[in-house]
Amino acid sequence: AQKITQTQPGMFVQEKEAVTLDCTYDTSDPSYGLFWYKQPSSGEMIFLIYQGSYDQQNATEGRYSLNFQKARKSANLVISASQLGDSAMYFCAMREGQGGSEKLVFGKGTKLTVNP
């Protein structure tokens, strides 16, 4: 079973509007971290935002915020005031527990296109 599910292969948004990229996860570990990464067409992976399983508040980083609903096991990324430079692939990832492999498990990604 997939541990990270991103159900939107592609999303379109108008410049300056907000957009939500969906991510659901599956884990039985009470301690985990959720990450979002951006991959522009140039290929590099850019860390955007982190949410810990014990964090009481939703994470925010500039125009990025994470809508964390623990009971529903969802960690949606919200990008406010979209810019043309936001066009990219976006990956949700999870890291479980303390120690262990430290592996990041990635979803298959959502391709965001920002239209002028």
Add this chain to the structure above:
Amino acid sequence: EAQVTQNPRYLITVTGKKLTVTCSQNMNHEYMSWYRQDPGLGLRQIYYSMNVEVTDKGDVPEGYKVSRKEKRNFPLILESPSPNQTSLYFCASSLSPGRHNQPQHFGDGTRLSIL
């Protein structure tokens, strides 16, 4: 500037010719890892290292070797590359194992084509 540096960025080579992709980080990170990215499959972990001289297999280790003789370097070795190893490869590092709030910092990627 804090970064993870991979070399080469692009490589086209032939089946069976040994190659090494280097990875170096200047952030004194303990944890390093290699991933490959393939269309429709996302990123999958190949090998990881919790510290110097400590390495372990990830999800797709077949056909790859790694070593961690120094903290900053974590090369990926393909002893006998095959076409199914054509992929985009990423090296990543993070500060401390055991703290899952540490983001992994990625290199810019190495695009390998094995003919």
